[in-house]
């Protein structure tokens with residue numbers, strides 16, 4: 001479904017992502033891990049079109065998406081959340097999500113349909129009671145949920161989750177894990193950046209490890225947990 | 238219950254609007270030429286301000302190019318006024334502004350914050366100096382005379398432009414594009430990532446807003462008889478709409494309308510009474526309103542309204558709580 005070939009991004013002289021190859025198939029949950037500054041968020045920015053690639057190519061469902069604008073990539077079926085939440089703070093929660101329905105598709109969606117879908121997405125992430133509150137009044141954990149609902153409303157086939165669980169307590173982490181599994185059961189393919197190992201180990205089918213912008217390992221959770229190279233990187237930091 | 242209150246308030250507003258409209262249309266039959274001209278001036282400020290708010294209000298891109306678009310309208314009128322009928326001249330003036338804004342938008346809307354404001358302000362000077370250079374080296378003229386038009390015609394044309402603008406601003410505001418413009422103002426990157434074509438939306442809205450400023454320029458030119466680039470491209474018209482919008486408050490459509498109306502009236506009143514100090518008084522009013530009215534005049538009124546209402550609500554809640562049906566979520 002998603003293929004990345006020799007993806008590279010330079011900031012000035014520094015390669016934040018260098019020569020990364022990987023692919024993700026339909027229905028998978030792929031974990032993206034690595035120490036801070038490894039280039040994980042940058043890789044998401046390259047996939048979603050937030051940043052142009054320095055070199056390499058990214059394909060989604062066989063079509064080249066590197067070089068397209070974020071709104072085009074979104075309409076093709078790729079949605080994301082942000083590590084630092086970017087909700088529309090002065091807008092009610094419902095409108096935040098409605099925008100995803102109204103603009104995130106190839107075809108037009110009527111306002112009534114958008115309201116229905118937004119309610120459904122908010123129900124799904126457990127924010128149904130806050131529908132009319134301005135988004136900035138939510139606590140950060142709920143703002144992350146709101147971002148997820150907004151992304152879901154665009155009806156993505158591929159969802160990129162950037163540290164969804166950072167800062168959540170144990171109960172919230174298990175809820176978030178359940179949400180991710182439910183999304184997969186709906187047929188949404190997921191790539192998630194996560195530092196919470198429990199989450200990564202329990203939901204991911206496959207894990208990719210980045211370090212200094214390079215892919216240093218890839219495999220099942222068991223393989224990664226046993227990889228001496230990965231352990232070295234994490235202990236070395 | 239919220240809905241009922243909302244629709245009944247809307248109904249009042251509509252009735253009020255229609256009454257005001259009838260009053261305005263009938264005005265030339267029972268008031269002096271001076272008053273009509275004053276009203277034209279007020280309408281001019283209102284149209285420029287509402288147009289400015291149309292784009293800069295929700296997106297937070299503070300444009301200081303209004304004077305450029307206004308000037309383009311004025312110049313169009315000066316150049317084409319003799320040879321073409323006025324309605325056509327007005328539309329062409331608007332279209333020139335529209336296309337200039339498209340061009341400028343494509344170049345500058347990548348800039349954010351202060352850089353955008355400064356660039357747009359630079360546009361005013363750029364067009365002014367280009368025309369000065371053109372008149373000196375190419376046409377060998379300085380300034381132009383504009384044909385005069387009956388002031389009552391001017392008044393009705395301004396009224397018509399105002400109504401069309403109000404309608405369009407209203408429709409944009411309640412459409413999904415209004416919501417999208419607001420999301421651009423809040424987090425442009427997130428807006429782009431949920432499928433909003435931010436560049437296109439910004440550029441088109443900027444151009445539509447400039448169209449109206451151009452049309453007003455074309456009409457108002459006929460009130461001035463003589464114009465030259467320095468008169469036509471006066472930076473004053475870049476700052477005025479910003480100040481009037483801040484003064485009125487941008488949260489609602491009628492905020493800038495009322496803000497501009499009061500300001501324009503004040504200007505006239507102050508100029509006649511304190512010709513040497515009116516700018517100073519203006520400045521003081523501005524500073525005070527920025528310091529003490531962060532949401533503008535309308536925000537202040539809404540706050541007062543809320544205080545009055547919350548007094549009533551508190552009584553209501555107390556009653557309910559006594560009956561044991563109060564929900565704490567109400568306020569969340």
Ligand SMILES: Nc1ncnc2c1ncn2[C@@H]1O[C@H](COP(=O)(O)OP(=O)(O)O)[C@@H](O)[C@H]1O
Nearest residue numbers: 011012016034035036037038039040041042043
């Ligand atoms: N927009 C940017 N401009 C310049 N440098 C950046 C930018 N974004 C990220 N970087 C740098 O790229 C490196 C990788 O960052 P990032 O992808 O955010 O890491 P991670 O998400 O894995 O913690 C860091 O050194 C960071 O400082």
Ligand SMILES: [Mg+2]
Nearest residue numbers: 040041042083
């Ligand atoms: Mg990161």
